[in-house]
Amino acid sequence: MIPAAFEYHRPSDIEGALSVLAEHGDEARVLAGGHSLIPMMKLRMADVPHLIDLQDIADLKGITIADGIITIGAMTTQHELINHEALFAAAPIIREAALQIADPQVRYMGTIGGNVANGDPGNDMPGLMQCLDAQFILVGVDGTRKVPARDFYESAYMTNRDDEEILTHITFASIDAGYAYEKQKRKIGDYATAACAALVTKDGDKVATASIAMTNLSDVPVLSEAAAAALIGTTCDTAAVKAAVAAALEDIDPTEDNRGPVAFKMHVAGIIISRAIARAWSRA
Protein backbone atom coordinates (compact mmCIF):
# COMPACT_ATOMS: atom_id res chain seq x y z
CA MET A 1 0.00 0.00 0.00
CA ILE A 2 1.95 2.94 -1.29
CA PRO A 3 0.25 6.29 -1.59
CA ALA A 4 0.61 8.49 -4.66
CA ALA A 5 3.68 10.70 -4.63
CA PHE A 6 3.46 14.04 -2.93
CA GLU A 7 5.62 16.95 -1.97
CA TYR A 8 6.25 17.18 1.76
CA HIS A 9 6.19 20.52 3.53
CA ARG A 10 7.08 21.09 7.16
CA PRO A 11 6.56 24.74 8.08
CA SER A 12 7.55 25.97 11.51
CA ASP A 13 4.73 28.47 11.94
CA ILE A 14 1.09 29.00 11.04
CA GLU A 15 1.89 31.65 8.42
CA GLY A 16 4.15 29.18 6.64
CA ALA A 17 1.41 26.56 6.56
CA LEU A 18 -1.19 29.06 5.34
CA SER A 19 1.03 30.23 2.53
CA VAL A 20 1.50 26.67 1.22
CA LEU A 21 -2.28 26.17 1.45
CA ALA A 22 -2.89 29.43 -0.40
CA GLU A 23 -0.38 28.59 -3.08
CA HIS A 24 -1.66 25.10 -3.82
CA GLY A 25 -5.36 25.38 -3.01
CA ASP A 26 -7.15 22.04 -2.94
CA GLU A 27 -3.96 20.29 -4.07
CA ALA A 28 -2.70 20.78 -0.52
CA ARG A 29 -3.79 19.33 2.80
CA VAL A 30 -2.48 19.55 6.32
CA LEU A 31 -1.23 16.49 8.19
CA ALA A 32 -1.71 16.26 11.94
CA GLY A 33 -1.29 12.80 13.51
CA GLY A 34 -1.99 11.19 10.15
CA HIS A 35 -4.07 8.39 11.60
CA SER A 36 -7.08 9.21 9.47
CA LEU A 37 -5.36 10.83 6.50
CA ILE A 38 -2.48 8.39 5.92
CA PRO A 39 -4.76 5.31 5.76
CA MET A 40 -6.88 7.19 3.20
CA MET A 41 -3.78 8.11 1.20
CA LYS A 42 -2.54 4.51 1.31
CA LEU A 43 -5.88 3.35 -0.07
CA ARG A 44 -5.57 6.16 -2.64
CA MET A 45 -8.90 7.47 -1.51
CA ALA A 46 -7.21 10.76 -0.74
CA ASP A 47 -4.86 12.31 -3.27
CA VAL A 48 -2.70 14.99 -1.70
CA PRO A 49 -0.04 16.41 -4.03
CA HIS A 50 1.15 18.76 -1.28
CA LEU A 51 1.21 17.49 2.27
CA ILE A 52 1.79 20.06 5.00
CA ASP A 53 3.01 18.48 8.23
CA LEU A 54 1.97 20.62 11.21
CA GLN A 55 4.18 18.88 13.80
CA ASP A 56 6.73 21.70 14.13
CA ILE A 57 4.19 24.47 14.81
CA ALA A 58 4.44 25.18 18.51
CA ASP A 59 1.45 27.54 18.49
CA LEU A 60 -0.84 24.60 17.75
CA LYS A 61 0.16 22.65 20.83
CA GLY A 62 -0.77 22.68 24.48
CA ILE A 63 -3.68 23.06 26.86
CA THR A 64 -4.45 26.19 28.86
CA ILE A 65 -7.16 26.67 31.45
CA ALA A 66 -7.92 30.21 32.63
CA ASP A 67 -11.04 31.80 34.13
CA GLY A 68 -13.06 28.67 33.54
CA ILE A 69 -12.24 28.55 29.84
CA ILE A 70 -10.31 25.63 28.42
CA THR A 71 -8.28 26.16 25.26
CA ILE A 72 -6.73 23.20 23.52
CA GLY A 73 -4.28 23.48 20.64
CA ALA A 74 -5.29 21.50 17.56
CA MET A 75 -2.09 19.42 17.60
CA THR A 76 -2.66 18.14 21.14
CA THR A 77 -2.77 14.35 20.99
CA GLN A 78 -5.39 12.13 22.55
CA HIS A 79 -2.63 10.69 24.74
CA GLU A 80 -1.88 14.19 26.03
CA LEU A 81 -5.56 14.90 26.65
CA ILE A 82 -5.82 11.73 28.74
CA ASN A 83 -2.76 12.47 30.85
CA HIS A 84 -3.37 16.16 31.56
CA GLU A 85 -4.46 16.34 35.20
CA ALA A 86 -5.72 19.94 35.16
CA LEU A 87 -7.83 19.15 32.10
CA PHE A 88 -9.21 16.11 33.87
CA ALA A 89 -10.16 18.26 36.84
CA ALA A 90 -11.84 20.88 34.65
CA ALA A 91 -13.51 18.57 32.10
CA PRO A 92 -13.26 14.89 33.04
CA ILE A 93 -15.47 13.84 30.13
CA ILE A 94 -12.55 14.49 27.75
CA ARG A 95 -10.46 11.73 29.32
CA GLU A 96 -13.44 9.41 29.51
CA ALA A 97 -14.12 9.85 25.79
CA ALA A 98 -10.48 9.88 24.64
CA LEU A 99 -9.81 6.56 26.38
CA GLN A 100 -12.51 5.02 24.19
CA ILE A 101 -10.87 6.13 20.96
CA ALA A 102 -8.92 3.50 19.05
CA ASP A 103 -5.91 1.97 20.85
CA PRO A 104 -2.81 3.28 22.66
CA GLN A 105 -0.67 3.65 19.53
CA VAL A 106 -3.36 5.62 17.70
CA ARG A 107 -3.92 7.84 20.75
CA TYR A 108 -0.19 8.78 20.89
CA MET A 109 -0.49 10.19 17.36
CA GLY A 110 -4.12 11.18 16.79
CA THR A 111 -4.84 14.83 17.58
CA ILE A 112 -7.96 16.58 18.74
CA GLY A 113 -7.70 18.97 15.79
CA GLY A 114 -7.49 16.16 13.26
CA ASN A 115 -10.32 14.35 14.98
CA VAL A 116 -12.72 17.28 14.78
CA ALA A 117 -11.57 18.63 11.38
CA ASN A 118 -11.70 15.25 9.66
CA GLY A 119 -15.49 15.21 9.31
CA ASP A 120 -15.75 11.42 9.55
CA PRO A 121 -19.07 10.64 11.29
CA GLY A 122 -17.21 7.89 13.17
CA ASN A 123 -14.91 10.30 14.98
CA ASP A 124 -15.79 10.63 18.66
CA MET A 125 -14.66 14.19 19.41
CA PRO A 126 -17.16 16.06 17.19
CA GLY A 127 -20.23 14.81 19.08
CA LEU A 128 -18.49 15.48 22.37
CA MET A 129 -17.61 19.01 21.24
CA GLN A 130 -21.23 19.64 20.32
CA CYS A 131 -22.31 18.39 23.73
CA LEU A 132 -19.85 20.84 25.35
CA ASP A 133 -20.89 23.66 23.00
CA ALA A 134 -17.23 24.11 22.03
CA GLN A 135 -15.96 26.73 19.60
CA PHE A 136 -13.49 25.95 16.83
CA ILE A 137 -10.97 28.65 15.98
CA LEU A 138 -10.01 28.78 12.33
CA VAL A 139 -7.27 30.85 10.78
CA GLY A 140 -7.00 31.75 7.13
CA VAL A 141 -5.23 34.38 5.10
CA ASP A 142 -8.18 36.70 5.76
CA GLY A 143 -7.93 36.35 9.53
CA THR A 144 -9.41 34.38 12.37
CA ARG A 145 -12.96 33.25 12.94
CA LYS A 146 -14.79 31.21 15.52
CA VAL A 147 -17.32 28.56 14.57
CA PRO A 148 -19.47 26.72 17.09
CA ALA A 149 -19.02 22.94 16.91
CA ARG A 150 -22.80 22.80 16.65
CA ASP A 151 -22.67 24.64 13.27
CA PHE A 152 -19.47 23.08 11.90
CA TYR A 153 -20.60 19.79 10.36
CA GLU A 154 -22.44 19.80 7.03
CA SER A 155 -22.33 16.19 5.82
CA ALA A 156 -19.82 13.32 5.91
CA TYR A 157 -16.34 14.81 5.37
CA MET A 158 -17.89 18.22 4.61
CA THR A 159 -17.40 20.89 7.23
CA ASN A 160 -17.69 24.63 7.50
CA ARG A 161 -13.89 24.93 7.31
CA ASP A 162 -12.60 26.51 4.15
CA ASP A 163 -9.96 24.45 2.31
CA GLU A 164 -7.43 27.18 2.93
CA GLU A 165 -8.08 27.49 6.65
CA ILE A 166 -6.35 25.76 9.54
CA LEU A 167 -8.07 24.86 12.75
CA THR A 168 -5.78 26.20 15.46
CA HIS A 169 -7.64 25.82 18.76
CA ILE A 170 -10.74 24.50 20.41
CA THR A 171 -12.28 26.27 23.40
CA PHE A 172 -15.08 25.43 25.79
CA ALA A 173 -16.10 26.21 29.34
CA SER A 174 -14.99 23.95 32.16
CA ILE A 175 -17.65 21.54 33.28
CA ASP A 176 -19.65 21.64 36.46
CA ALA A 177 -22.12 18.90 35.62
CA GLY A 178 -22.65 15.17 35.74
CA TYR A 179 -21.04 13.74 32.63
CA ALA A 180 -20.72 10.53 30.64
CA TYR A 181 -19.39 9.36 27.31
CA GLU A 182 -20.83 5.96 26.43
CA LYS A 183 -19.73 4.05 23.36
CA GLN A 184 -20.61 0.68 21.92
CA LYS A 185 -17.99 -0.74 19.57
CA ARG A 186 -17.41 -4.22 18.20
CA LYS A 187 -13.84 -4.34 19.45
CA ILE A 188 -11.00 -2.09 20.57
CA GLY A 189 -9.86 -0.01 17.62
CA ASP A 190 -13.29 0.06 16.03
CA TYR A 191 -15.41 3.14 15.50
CA ALA A 192 -18.69 3.44 17.37
CA THR A 193 -21.76 1.44 16.49
CA ALA A 194 -23.36 4.10 18.64
CA ALA A 195 -21.96 6.62 21.10
CA CYS A 196 -23.44 9.36 23.23
CA ALA A 197 -22.09 12.28 25.24
CA ALA A 198 -24.24 13.57 28.07
CA LEU A 199 -24.01 16.45 30.54
CA VAL A 200 -26.66 16.91 33.22
CA THR A 201 -26.88 19.44 36.05
CA LYS A 202 -29.09 19.20 39.10
CA ASP A 203 -31.24 21.71 40.96
CA GLY A 204 -32.55 20.07 44.12
CA ASP A 205 -33.71 16.68 42.88
CA LYS A 206 -34.58 17.92 39.40
CA VAL A 207 -32.65 18.17 36.16
CA ALA A 208 -31.69 21.82 35.66
CA THR A 209 -29.85 21.59 32.33
CA ALA A 210 -28.96 18.79 29.96
CA SER A 211 -26.94 18.38 26.81
CA ILE A 212 -27.07 15.19 24.72
CA ALA A 213 -25.08 14.54 21.54
CA MET A 214 -24.52 11.39 19.50
CA THR A 215 -21.74 9.92 17.37
CA ASN A 216 -21.90 7.81 14.20
CA LEU A 217 -25.68 7.68 14.08
CA SER A 218 -26.06 10.10 11.14
CA ASP A 219 -23.66 11.46 8.55
CA VAL A 220 -22.84 14.24 11.06
CA PRO A 221 -22.75 14.35 14.85
CA VAL A 222 -26.19 15.06 16.27
CA LEU A 223 -27.07 17.29 19.22
CA SER A 224 -30.57 16.45 20.38
CA GLU A 225 -32.22 19.49 21.93
CA ALA A 226 -35.46 17.54 22.19
CA ALA A 227 -33.76 14.88 24.31
CA ALA A 228 -32.42 17.58 26.65
CA ALA A 229 -35.84 19.22 26.85
CA ALA A 230 -37.41 15.88 27.80
CA LEU A 231 -35.12 15.68 30.83
CA ILE A 232 -35.21 19.24 32.15
CA GLY A 233 -37.49 19.67 35.16
CA THR A 234 -37.87 15.92 35.74
CA THR A 235 -36.24 13.82 38.43
CA CYS A 236 -34.53 11.87 35.65
CA ASP A 237 -36.80 8.94 36.46
CA THR A 238 -37.34 6.00 34.13
CA ALA A 239 -40.19 7.67 32.28
CA ALA A 240 -38.15 10.83 31.66
CA VAL A 241 -35.14 8.89 30.39
CA LYS A 242 -37.43 6.87 28.14
CA ALA A 243 -38.92 10.06 26.72
CA ALA A 244 -35.45 11.54 26.19
CA VAL A 245 -34.27 8.41 24.39
CA ALA A 246 -37.35 8.44 22.17
CA ALA A 247 -36.71 12.10 21.34
CA ALA A 248 -33.03 11.45 20.60
CA LEU A 249 -33.87 8.55 18.30
CA GLU A 250 -36.16 10.87 16.33
CA ASP A 251 -33.16 13.09 15.61
CA ILE A 252 -30.81 10.46 14.15
CA ASP A 253 -30.67 8.76 10.80
CA PRO A 254 -28.25 5.81 10.90
CA THR A 255 -27.46 3.83 7.78
CA GLU A 256 -26.87 0.12 7.38
CA ASP A 257 -23.21 -0.91 7.17
CA ASN A 258 -20.90 -3.63 8.45
CA ARG A 259 -21.85 -2.66 12.01
CA GLY A 260 -25.42 -3.72 11.40
CA PRO A 261 -28.81 -2.85 9.94
CA VAL A 262 -30.69 0.30 10.86
CA ALA A 263 -33.01 -1.42 13.35
CA PHE A 264 -30.02 -2.80 15.24
CA LYS A 265 -28.33 0.59 15.36
CA MET A 266 -31.49 2.22 16.69
CA HIS A 267 -31.66 -0.46 19.36
CA VAL A 268 -28.02 -0.01 20.37
CA ALA A 269 -28.37 3.78 20.27
CA GLY A 270 -31.33 3.59 22.65
CA ILE A 271 -29.34 1.59 25.18
CA ILE A 272 -26.24 3.77 24.90
CA ILE A 273 -28.19 7.03 25.23
CA SER A 274 -30.06 5.83 28.30
CA ARG A 275 -26.82 4.60 29.90
CA ALA A 276 -25.12 7.93 29.20
CA ILE A 277 -28.00 9.87 30.76
CA ALA A 278 -28.15 7.57 33.80
CA ARG A 279 -24.43 7.79 34.43
CA ALA A 280 -24.31 11.55 33.93
CA TRP A 281 -27.24 11.92 36.36
CA SER A 282 -25.54 9.71 38.93
CA ARG A 283 -22.56 12.07 38.83
CA ALA A 284 -24.61 15.30 38.81
Added chain:
Amino acid sequence: MTKQIVTMTVNGEKKEVLAEPRELLIYVLREKMGMTGPHVGCETSHCGACTVEIDGKSVKSCTMFAAQAQGAEIKTIEGLGSPENLHVLQESFKEHHGLQCGYCTPGMITRAHRLLIENPNPTEEDVRFGIAGNICRCTGYQNIVKSILSAAAELNAAKEAAQ
Protein backbone atom coordinates in the same frame (compact mmCIF):
# COMPACT_ATOMS: atom_id res chain seq x y z
CA MET B 1 8.65 12.94 -6.38
CA THR B 2 12.30 13.49 -5.59
CA LYS B 3 14.00 11.63 -2.84
CA GLN B 4 15.28 13.52 0.10
CA ILE B 5 17.72 12.83 2.86
CA VAL B 6 16.02 11.87 6.10
CA THR B 7 18.04 11.87 9.28
CA MET B 8 16.97 10.08 12.43
CA THR B 9 18.51 8.44 15.43
CA VAL B 10 17.71 4.74 15.54
CA ASN B 11 18.63 2.81 18.66
CA GLY B 12 21.10 5.50 19.59
CA GLU B 13 22.82 5.60 16.22
CA LYS B 14 22.48 8.47 13.81
CA LYS B 15 21.14 7.28 10.44
CA GLU B 16 20.77 9.00 7.12
CA VAL B 17 18.69 7.57 4.31
CA LEU B 18 17.52 8.70 0.95
CA ALA B 19 13.77 8.28 0.74
CA GLU B 20 10.74 9.59 -1.04
CA PRO B 21 8.39 11.40 1.33
CA ARG B 22 5.66 8.85 0.63
CA GLU B 23 7.74 5.90 1.83
CA LEU B 24 6.33 4.45 5.03
CA LEU B 25 8.65 4.41 8.00
CA ILE B 26 8.30 0.64 8.46
CA TYR B 27 9.74 -0.01 5.00
CA VAL B 28 12.53 2.47 5.46
CA LEU B 29 13.47 0.76 8.72
CA ARG B 30 13.23 -2.74 7.29
CA GLU B 31 14.52 -2.32 3.77
CA LYS B 32 16.87 0.64 3.97
CA MET B 33 18.26 0.18 7.47
CA GLY B 34 18.05 -3.58 7.81
CA MET B 35 15.95 -3.34 10.97
CA THR B 36 13.75 -6.32 10.30
CA GLY B 37 12.59 -6.63 13.90
CA PRO B 38 9.43 -4.58 13.46
CA HIS B 39 7.10 -6.60 11.22
CA VAL B 40 4.40 -5.79 8.71
CA GLY B 41 1.24 -7.57 9.72
CA CYS B 42 -1.80 -5.76 8.36
CA GLU B 43 -0.32 -2.60 6.86
CA THR B 44 -3.61 -0.90 7.79
CA SER B 45 -2.90 0.47 11.29
CA HIS B 46 -4.70 -2.34 13.09
CA CYS B 47 -2.32 -5.08 14.26
CA GLY B 48 0.59 -3.32 15.95
CA ALA B 49 3.25 -5.70 14.58
CA CYS B 50 5.08 -2.66 13.19
CA THR B 51 5.18 -0.84 16.54
CA VAL B 52 8.32 1.15 17.25
CA GLU B 53 9.01 3.88 19.76
CA ILE B 54 9.34 7.40 18.43
CA ASP B 55 10.23 10.27 20.78
CA GLY B 56 8.68 8.42 23.69
CA LYS B 57 5.53 7.30 21.89
CA SER B 58 4.51 3.83 20.74
CA VAL B 59 3.79 4.26 17.05
CA LYS B 60 2.55 1.99 14.28
CA SER B 61 5.32 2.64 11.80
CA CYS B 62 3.12 1.56 8.87
CA THR B 63 1.09 4.70 9.54
CA MET B 64 3.88 7.22 9.42
CA PHE B 65 5.82 8.59 6.50
CA ALA B 66 9.58 8.44 6.78
CA ALA B 67 9.67 12.20 6.27
CA GLN B 68 7.65 12.71 9.45
CA ALA B 69 10.42 10.98 11.37
CA GLN B 70 13.01 13.53 10.25
CA GLY B 71 14.97 14.41 13.39
CA ALA B 72 13.24 11.80 15.54
CA GLU B 73 14.65 9.46 18.14
CA ILE B 74 13.53 5.92 17.31
CA LYS B 75 13.78 2.70 19.24
CA THR B 76 13.06 -0.70 17.71
CA ILE B 77 13.18 -4.18 19.22
CA GLU B 78 16.82 -4.34 18.04
CA GLY B 79 17.59 -1.59 20.53
CA LEU B 80 16.12 -3.38 23.53
CA GLY B 81 18.28 -6.44 23.83
CA SER B 82 20.52 -8.78 21.86
CA PRO B 83 20.54 -12.59 21.55
CA GLU B 84 23.44 -12.70 24.03
CA ASN B 85 21.92 -10.15 26.34
CA LEU B 86 18.14 -10.32 26.31
CA HIS B 87 16.06 -7.52 27.78
CA VAL B 88 14.08 -8.47 30.89
CA LEU B 89 10.90 -8.42 28.79
CA GLN B 90 12.42 -10.73 26.19
CA GLU B 91 13.61 -13.09 28.89
CA SER B 92 10.19 -13.03 30.47
CA PHE B 93 8.36 -13.77 27.19
CA LYS B 94 10.70 -16.74 26.73
CA GLU B 95 10.19 -17.94 30.28
CA HIS B 96 6.38 -17.62 30.32
CA HIS B 97 5.74 -18.80 26.79
CA GLY B 98 4.58 -15.32 25.75
CA LEU B 99 5.02 -16.19 22.10
CA GLN B 100 4.27 -18.97 19.68
CA CYS B 101 4.96 -18.04 16.05
CA GLY B 102 6.65 -14.85 17.21
CA TYR B 103 5.25 -12.62 14.51
CA CYS B 104 3.59 -10.16 16.88
CA THR B 105 6.37 -10.34 19.46
CA PRO B 106 8.68 -7.48 18.43
CA GLY B 107 5.76 -5.04 18.33
CA MET B 108 4.30 -6.48 21.50
CA ILE B 109 7.56 -6.17 23.47
CA THR B 110 8.33 -2.71 22.12
CA ARG B 111 4.87 -1.60 23.21
CA ALA B 112 5.18 -3.33 26.60
CA HIS B 113 8.51 -1.59 27.13
CA ARG B 114 6.89 1.83 26.76
CA LEU B 115 3.93 0.79 28.88
CA LEU B 116 6.20 -0.17 31.77
CA ILE B 117 8.08 3.12 31.54
CA GLU B 118 4.81 5.03 31.89
CA ASN B 119 3.28 2.66 34.41
CA PRO B 120 5.87 0.56 36.27
CA ASN B 121 3.22 -1.09 38.47
CA PRO B 122 0.43 -2.08 36.10
CA THR B 123 -2.52 -4.23 37.08
CA GLU B 124 -3.54 -7.07 34.79
CA GLU B 125 -6.26 -4.78 33.46
CA ASP B 126 -3.75 -1.98 32.77
CA VAL B 127 -1.61 -4.42 30.79
CA ARG B 128 -4.55 -5.68 28.75
CA PHE B 129 -5.71 -2.12 28.01
CA GLY B 130 -2.15 -1.01 27.30
CA ILE B 131 -1.47 -3.69 24.69
CA ALA B 132 -4.90 -3.42 23.08
CA GLY B 133 -3.30 -2.04 19.92
CA ASN B 134 -1.28 -5.23 19.38
CA ILE B 135 -2.96 -8.30 17.96
CA CYS B 136 -1.67 -11.82 18.53
CA ARG B 137 -3.09 -14.66 16.47
CA CYS B 138 -1.53 -17.44 18.51
CA THR B 139 -1.29 -17.11 22.24
CA GLY B 140 -4.72 -15.96 23.40
CA TYR B 141 -2.84 -13.18 25.22
CA GLN B 142 -2.86 -14.96 28.60
CA ASN B 143 0.85 -15.70 28.56
CA ILE B 144 1.71 -12.33 27.05
CA VAL B 145 0.01 -10.61 29.96
CA LYS B 146 1.76 -12.95 32.38
CA SER B 147 5.13 -12.19 30.75
CA ILE B 148 4.65 -8.44 31.01
CA LEU B 149 3.48 -8.56 34.64
CA SER B 150 6.40 -10.76 35.56
CA ALA B 151 8.85 -8.46 33.77
CA ALA B 152 7.37 -5.49 35.64
CA ALA B 153 7.93 -7.23 38.98
CA GLU B 154 11.46 -8.13 38.01
CA LEU B 155 12.31 -4.61 36.82
CA ASN B 156 10.92 -3.18 40.06
CA ALA B 157 12.88 -5.64 42.18
CA ALA B 158 16.06 -4.72 40.32
CA LYS B 159 15.31 -1.03 40.83
CA GLU B 160 14.79 -1.58 44.54
CA ALA B 161 17.96 -3.61 44.87
CA ALA B 162 19.91 -0.82 43.18
CA GLN B 163 18.67 1.74 45.71
